[in-house]
Amino acid sequence: MTSAIGRPWASAVVRMRNDPAVALAVFMLWALLALFVLYPLAALVARMMVDHGAFTTAGIAAVLTDRHQIRAFWNSLLLAFLVGIAGTAVGFLFAFTAARGRLPRALLTAVDAAVLLPLVSPPFTTAIAMIFSFGPRGLITYDLLGLKGVTVYGLTSTLFSEVLTYFPIAYLTLRPLLAAIDSNVEGMALSLGASRWRVFRTVTLPLTIPGLANAFLLLFAASLADFATPLILAGNNFPVLPTQAYLQITGLFDLRGGAALSFVLLLPALAVFLLQRYWVSRRYYVTITGKGAGQTPFDSIAPAVRSVLLLACALVASVIVYFYALLLYASVVVALGANHAFTLQHYRVIFTDGLKAIRDTLIIAGFAMPLGGLYGILLGYLITKKTFAGRRTMELVSMINYALPGTIVGIAYLIAFNDPPLELTGTALIIIACYIFRYGPTGIRATVALLQQIDKSLEEASQGLGAGSGTTFRRVTLPLILPAFFAGLGVVFIRSMTAISATIFLVSISWTLITVKILENITELSLGPAAAFSVLVVVIVFAAIAVIGRVMRFFRAPGAMPTTSLLGG
Amino acid sequence: MTISRRLMERAARGLATIPLLGLALAAQFLSIPAIAADTLNVYSIWPENWARPMFEEFEKATSIKVNFVRFSSGEALARVIAEKNNPRVDVLFGGPVETFAAGINEGLFEPYKPPSFAALPSRFRHADGQWIAIADDPLVFMSNDKFIKDNGLKAPASWNDLLAPAYKNMLQMADARTSGTAVTRIFSILEVYGRDENKAFDYMKKLRPNVQLYTKSGGGGTLPVGLGQAGAGIFFIVDALDTKAKGYEVTISFPQEGIGTAAEGIALIKGAKNPALGKKLIDWATSPAMQNLFAKYKINFVPAHPDVALEPGLAAVLKGAKIFAIDADYAGANRKRIVDRWVAEVLNP
Numbered sequence: 001m002t003s004a005i006g007r008p009w010a011s012a013v014v015r016m017r018n019d020p021a022v023a024l025a026v027f028m029l030w031a032l033l034a035l036f037v038l039y040p041l042a043a044l045v046a047r048m049m050v051d052h053g054a055f056t057t058a059g060i061a062a063v064l065t066d067r068h069q070i071r072a073f074w075n076s077l078l079l080a081f082l083v084g085i086a087g088t089a090v091g092f093l094f095a096f097t098a099a100r101g102r103l104p105r106a107l108l109t110a111v112d113a114a115v116l117l118p119l120v121s122p123p124f125t126t127a128i129a130m131i132f133s134f135g136p137r138g139l140i141t142y143d144l145l146g147l148k149g150v151t152v153y154g155l156t157s158t159l160f161s162e163v164l165t166y167f168p169i170a171y172l173t174l175r176p177l178l179a180a181i182d183s184n185v186e187g188m189a190l191s192l193g194a195s196r197w198r199v200f201r202t203v204t205l206p207l208t209i210p211g212l213a214n215a216f217l218l219l220f221a222a223s224l225a226d227f228a229t230p231l232i233l234a235g236n237n238f239p240v241l242p243t244q245a246y247l248q249i250t251g252l253f254d255l256r257g258g259a260a261l262s263f264v265l266l267l268p269a270l271a272v273f274l275l276q277r278y279w280v281s282r283r284y285y286v287t288i289t290g291k292g293a294g295q296t297p298f299d300s301i302a303p304a305v306r307s308v309l310l311l312a313c314a315l316v317a318s319v320i321v322y323f324y325a326l327l328l329y330a331s332v333v334v335a336l337g338a339n340h341a342f343t344l345q346h347y348r349v350i351f352t353d354g355l356k357a358i359r360d361t362l363i364i365a366g367f368a369m370p371l372g373g374l375y376g377i378l379l380g381y382l383i384t385k386k387t388f389a390g391r392r393t394m395e396l397v398s399m400i401n402y403a404l405p406g407t408i409v410g411i412a413y414l415i416a417f418n419d420p421p422l423e424l425t426g427t428a429l430i431i432i433a434c435y436i437f438r439y440g441p442t443g444i445r446a447t448v449a450l451l452q453q454i455d456k457s458l459e460e461a462s463q464g465l466g467a468g469s470g471t472t473f474r475r476v477t478l479p480l481i482l483p484a485f486f487a488g489l490g491v492v493f494i495r496s497m498t499a500i501s502a503t504i505f506l507v508s509i510s511w512t513l514i515t516v517k518i519l520e521n522i523t524e525l526s527l528g529p530a531a532a533f534s535v536l537v538v539v540i541v542f543a544a545i546a547v548i549g550r551v552m553r554f555f556r557a558p559g560a561m562p563t564t565s566l567l568g569g
Numbered sequence: 570m571t572i573s574r575r576l577m578e579r580a581a582r583g584l585a586t587i588p589l590l591g592l593a594l595a596a597q598f599l600s601i602p603a604i605a606a607d608t609l610n611v612y613s614i615w616p617e618n619w620a621r622p623m624f625e626e627f628e629k630a631t632s633i634k635v636n637f638v639r640f641s642s643g644e645a646l647a648r649v650i651a652e653k654n655n656p657r658v659d660v661l662f663g664g665p666v667e668t669f670a671a672g673i674n675e676g677l678f679e680p681y682k683p684p685s686f687a688a689l690p691s692r693f694r695h696a697d698g699q700w701i702a703i704a705d706d707p708l709v710f711m712s713n714d715k716f717i718k719d720n721g722l723k724a725p726a727s728w729n730d731l732l733a734p735a736y737k738n739m740l741q742m743a744d745a746r747t748s749g750t751a752v753t754r755i756f757s758i759l760e761v762y763g764r765d766e767n768k769a770f771d772y773m774k775k776l777r778p779n780v781q782l783y784t785k786s787g788g789g790g791t792l793p794v795g796l797g798q799a800g801a802g803i804f805f806i807v808d809a810l811d812t813k814a815k816g817y818e819v820t821i822s823f824p825q826e827g828i829g830t831a832a833e834g835i836a837l838i839k840g841a842k843n844p845a846l847g848k849k850l851i852d853w854a855t856s857p858a859m860q861n862l863f864a865k866y867k868i869n870f871v872p873a874h875p876d877v878a879l880e881p882g883l884a885a886v887l888k889g890a891k892i893f894a895i896d897a898d899y900a901g902a903n904r905k906r907i908v909d910r911w912v913a914e915v916l917n918p
Contacts (some may be wrong), residue, residue, distance in 0.1 A: 068917050135798035136739065136781075151738060152798075153782055236744075236783050236916060247747050247785065249647050337796040338816040353617070414651040426657060505648065508657065509610050509636045520617065520639055527792065 021470040022386050026394075029379055033397050036437045040416035041400065044408065047415050048259045063257040064264065069244060076224060076241040077268055079159060083223035084216040086163045090316060091170020091215055092208070097309045098171075099178035100204075113542070114317035117324050119168040119491075120541035121534050122498045122515050126161045127232040128522070129323040132336070139326075153235025161229050164320060166222045170215035172491065173446060176483040177211040178204075180453055196302055210452050214445045220272050224265055225405045227501055241265050242405045246501070249407060262408040269403035270396075324538070331531035346528035350536065354517055354529070358536070361514045364428050365496035368435035369544075372496075373489025375436055376443020377481055381473060383444075384451040385459065395444075401434075402441035406501025409438055414505045426508040434502050439495040443488015450484045451477075486548055493544055497537050609846040610657060611637040612645045614664030615833075622866045627853055633846050641786060642668040643747060649677050649838060656840045659847035662854070665749030669700035669834045670901055678836040681848055685855040685874055692894050693832055693873045700834040701855045704863070704870035707830035707892045708753055711809040712801035713794050714818040724822040725801060728761060728772065736779040739800035741790030743783060744916070745908045749831060750787025752904060754803050755911060756895045757829035764899075766907075773915045783916065795819055805831070810869040810886070827891035832873060 049055055063069055094115055133140045134152045141150045189199045227242040234240055241261055249258035330336040334343050383395045401409050413434055417424035424430040462472040500515040507516050514533055521530035613620040617639045624635035642664040672678055682698040693702035710725045717724060720735040743751035762769040781799055784790045788808035793799040795817030809821050835854050837847045853859055860872035864880035
């Protein structure tokens with residue numbers, strides 16, 4: 001753990017001077033953060049507060065005192081809290097089962113695939129499948145159960161859909177963590193006479209707490225920023241703030257009010273973040289010490305419990321598979337609900353009219369992925385393992401674009417980068433930068449969580465033997481945090497393929513994206529092409545994940561990091 | 570152990586080169602692709618499957634290539650506002666006139682009067698030429714055939730028919746905060762009640778329990794009605810006829826009291842890089858040259874230009890329907906107040 005939290009400023013500066021590699025990296029990251037996080041935000045605030053050359057807060061005050069917006073604010077917190085709790089629980093269930101359930105390889109891959117499905121398609125696909133299945137004429141509620149007058153809109157279905165969409169984030173955060181816990185520790189506790197439940201409660205669970213906290217934070221933030229799901233499912237009786245902010249901008253053309261609503265959202269996101277930092281930082285978690293011996297595999301869960309866990313996972317997985325089977329079906333029939341004749345016409349459409357969008361999306365995601373992954377581990381490493389002035393601030397700043405609703409990030413980028421000399425609108429770079437700084441934080445969190453498990457003695461040994469911090473990072477720390485790198489990289493790629501809220505404002509005449517095409521097709525009622533595009537996205541992302549998994553297997557060192565099949569590998 | 574360590578080292582070294590590679594390749598995206606002089610840039614609010622054939626025909630007629638992206642009206646307007654100091658497009662194409670009215674307040678447009686200006690009725694043009702109408706789009710009732718049959722109803726033929734208990738929680742229509750369709754609907758109801766706001770709002774409040782969802786976009790409810798997730802709704806005729814054309818079993822009907830219609834506009838962006846080309850598109854779009862093509866591409870808008878004949882199929886649907894224009898001045902002056910009141914009294918009572 002970072003033992004130097006309270007170290008005086010002066011000595012930190014001295015340390016930095018003695019370590020030019022760290023100083024350079026810190027300087028570069030600050031420059032990037034200033035350009036792509038702080039400056040757009042400042043540009044947005046300036047646009048918000050200045051009305052025809054005069055300073056004003058009237059527009060903002062009007063929005064913030066509106067009782068409907070206040071209600072929406074509390075609704076958002078409630079929803080984000082519930083999504084955080086439920087999503088972390090489901091994510092843990094899957095991660096624990098996958099890491100400790102001793103599943104056969106094929107089953108593990110199947111579970112991984114099902115878990116990743118929601119992550120690899122645009123968020124509103126689940127929402128649309130919900131309406132098809134649980135609406136007044138839903139396939140399940142009406143055709144199967146014969147229920148009448150069912151309402152699909154509201155808190156329950158929004159929560160359900162968001163948990164299904166976002167729990168894979170928790171899974172991705174917790175899985176490597178659980179895999180990294182030295183099973184010898186659990187084995188020792190077991191052989192000392194503790195019951196399996198006691199081992200789980202007093203050894204495994206406490207070791208996972210930083211990961212659980214991280215997962216909760218990520219889910220809370222994800223829900224707080226999601227406008228697409230509530231837009232389709234929340235209905236009129238459960239307004240939430242991200243959707244209100246989006247509507248304020250796109251519907252009422254009120255950039256000021258929309259931005260103000262989003263800034264309100266930043267407060268709870270920040271609060272949860274600080275709470276989590278404080279809470280996690282008081283615990284000491286080291287299981288990789290460099291002094292470890294080989295691992296002894298053992299059964300850490302009883303067979304009966306294993307069956308229950310498997311059943312629960314199977315249930316969640318089957319709901320997901322059903323949703324996506326429905327999507328696949330919609331892509332090969334003429335018009336779902338009206339004409340169920342088989343056709344490949346929708347795929348023909350997306351590979352002719354939609355070809356440019358597919359090409360553009362792949363190019364952009366291809367660039368965002370490695371850069372985002374690298375950004376994640378570099379920043380995560382520096383803030384966890386190095387002491388430098390403004391370390392906490394850097395961590396906080398790096399989370400801003402993730403915590404802010406995408407609509408605001410998109411508008412901020414559009415305003416900030418429209419004029420020379422920083423004229424980036426209309427280029428691919430603006431979209432790539434948006435992805436890196438918006439989705440890179442997943443990699444940062446994963447790196448931080450993983451590094452908190454690595455004892456400082458490993459690096460100190462390296463430095464004691466004369467290696468510089470650059471060499472130590474490359475040869476000692478980097479291999480240990482490779483799983484976090486690939487988790488971060490995977491998430492950036494997946495989000496590059498599936499995100500819409502920010503980038504809908506950044507696509508241009510020169511560069512467009514598949515997700516924008518999907519939303520467009522949905523609003524044009526061309527459900528077929530929308531479904532075909534979604535299926536294509538799923539296929540591309542799965543192919544990419546398989547490649548990443550293969551690469552990881554190639555680099556995996558036996559005995560060092562048993563990261564079995566992270567990202568479906 | 571040695572082998573694996575070497576592998577890890579190789580991995581680490583490989584990773585270290587990624588940023589350099591990435592930066593080198595990313596550099597080429599910094600430059601904005603040069604756009605040819607005879608290319609026009611447009612934000613289209615019309616869906617791509619209608620806008621694309623129109624622009625292809627325009628290119629055929631004038632050899633001017635149109636680069637376009639499609640956005641919903643709110644998104645398009647938000648972008649034009651954000652890009653105000655350095656406009657990316659020359660023309661804003663399609664979309665309800667009230668979007669353009671909001672744009673005028675932001676000073677987004679360059680007034681221009683095309684040759685058709687004089688021929689157009691006054692409600693199809695802004696007095697100074699800030700926008701010009703290219704089409705007209707009446708509202709309709711659209712109901713799901715199976716729902717109507719199951720409940721022993723008839724396709725709604727009066728605003729009061731929608732108050733029937735059978736529709737409880739089964740109507741979908743647009744949200745007035747985001748949709749021009751909804752604003753046109755509310756002003757229709759006001760007209761029906763002789764602009765007696767209290768009576769009109771009483772009606773809307775009575776209708777509220779029957780509304781399952783107020784959708785973000787005007788056409789958002791057409792698919793649920795097509796699928797039977799909702800029983801009926803109020804939509805623009807283009808969206809309703811499109812649903813029918815997709816094969817969904819729906820019926821289009823009109824209230825005997827009458828229903829409103831909204832014009833679709835086009836405007837030149839202030840500070841446009843290619844104003845001359847933009848004007849050519851406006852000339853073409855506001856003339857019979859484009860509007861005669863609606864029928865060919867099955868675009869069910871009513872042409873704005875008086876010289877263009879209504880397509881017979883569309884004429885048959887509209888036959889006998891009582892449709893009135895929404896008074897632009899009255900709507901413009903009262904829009905914000907009425908929408909605010911709708912939000913406070915109807916949406917969130």
